[in-house]
Amino acid sequence: MTVVVLSWGDAVQAGTAEALTLAARLAADSAAELHWAVTSGLEQAAAAIAGQYGVRRLDVIAATPGSTDAVVDALAAYCAQERPGTIVIDQSVEGRIVAPRVAGRIGAAVVTNAFEVARSGAALRVQATAFGGDTRVEYRIEAAQCVVCVVTTTLQAEPLAAAQPFETRRVELAAAAPRAGFEVVSAPQVQGHRLEDADIIVSGGRGLGKKENYELVKQLADALGGMWAGSRAIVDDGWIDSSRQVGLTGKITRPGLYIALGISGASQHMAGCSAAKTIVAINKDPDASIFRYARYGVVGDCVELLPELIRAVRA
Ligand SMILES: Cc1cc2nc3c(=O)[nH]c(=O)nc-3n(C[C@H](O)[C@H](O)[C@H](O)COP(=O)(O)OP(=O)(O)OC[C@H]3O[C@@H](n4cnc5c(N)ncnc54)[C@H](O)[C@@H]3O)c2cc1C
Known part of the structure; x- marks a missing residue:
């Protein structure tokens, strides 16, 4: 069963390397292939680091979504088409919005605030925080597909000593053209360091x-x-x-x-x-x-x- 990390935008975000590290560990433990699916604006940046995280296949989704709605449309269409078992998303501000909506569209389970994932037979064991960070819980997911939204600030990126080869594949989506449902009219101002x-x-x-x-x-x-x-x-x-x-x-x-x-x-x-x-x-x-x-x-x-x-x- 495939493990896929989903990314979008035009630059690799802080947190993506950590999400790839966690996904690579899960793929290795469960004898699964690690794929990384990115929207087309990220192709070059993703290709530059994919091999360092054990990615076997870089799927370049033929879409350049300009809004969160369009990101959800593209990623949900990709997941419905390719049917990956575990779908990992970095819990950025937008990731937190995108993950449950993608899961809802494809009928998958979803866990947010996750910090560890492992396979246990047919089930996925996801550890996450709950109740405002007070409690740690372990979910046992038996659904065929699960979206895991990972709090990457709790993880360390662990690139391989030597990058390994991977295949790049272009994925055309069968879904209809996305339609913007809402527009961001004011966004937090981030200056300098995070x-x-x-x-x-x-x-x-x-x-x-x-x-x-x-x-x-x-x-x-x-x-x-x-x-x-x-x-x-x-x-x-x-x-x-x-x-x-x-x-x-x-x-x-x-x-x-x-x-x-x-x-x-x-x-x-x-x-x-x-x-x-x-x-x-x-x-x-x-x-x-x-x-x-x-x-x-x-x-x-x-x-x-x-x-x-x-x-x-x-x-
Ligand atoms: C769903 C949800 C999400 C939330 N998310 C967040 C979040 O992301 N981040 C967040 O911060 N909160 C969040 N909150 C709010 C959170 O519950 C608290 O209300 C908030 O953190 C309180 O902020 P505070 O400690 O600054 O203020 P207060 O609760 O008013 O505390 C002020 C403190 O200052 C002390 N104090 C007063 N005067 C002085 C002085 N002169 N010198 C020293 N100490 C003094 C008091 O003893 C008191 O302990 C959330 C709440 C909900 C329901």
Whole structure:
């Protein structure tokens, strides 16, 4: 049974190599072939790395979808035509939308928030997080086709020491021309580096009191050479852009150091930072949940402590 990774767009995304690594491991364990299906704009970029991840066949789908609806149309038509058993999608913002819709179109099972996949006889065992990242669950899938949406920030890319040869095949779709059903009128603004890749993140929450105090978070992040971020509460209040939100409905990060300032530690927030190597928290409330996760915790007023911290780091 084939394992296929689906990708689209015009550049290989951060996270694709990790998705290929997981898919290659599954294919090897289940004596299956690994295919990588890409829309035509990705052909060259995919061909440059496919061999490093044990891909046996690169399927180039004859489509250049210009909207999420069109991506779903093209990928669902491909999966219906080619009938791969396991379909792996990197859980990017768009991947999260595309995966369940592709599964729905072809009548396949779907698991999101996955971080490990293995075959067990006729069934697929998929490990994933659930309930806002609080719980780890294992699904046993017996459906003939399953779409697995993988949180690639939890994985490491493992290219082969020597690239292996693969076949490239052009796939014409029998499906009708796609029709756009909705249009994105505003998108998060991403400037420079990605939060998902940051080694140091300084994050602020509602405990900062007011938007002006968030400047202190930026100053500390700059002094440490890190990136600044925040909780959904302050995104909802318009203090920072949604591209800076950490958590279940924001970015899933895994920095070496995560500094949480005036953040309660709600499970939905921790889903985006609990994989950090070290969490440092400042919170006024000694019973705040964040202290259950923090290696170092300070019970105190972050607005008072921040200027001192910034001075100390700059010194
Ligand atoms: C479906 C769903 C998805 C969600 N997704 C996300 C997500 O992706 N990311 C996310 O962050 N949230 C998410 N949330 C919201 C989440 O549940 C919390 O409401 C949110 O994280 C709270 O943000 P906060 O900790 O900044 O604010 P609060 O909960 O208001 O906590 C403020 C904290 O600051 C402390 N404090 C107050 N004053 C000070 C001070 N001067 N100094 C130090 N500490 C102080 C308080 O003791 C408190 O612990 C989601 C919720 C739902 C239902």
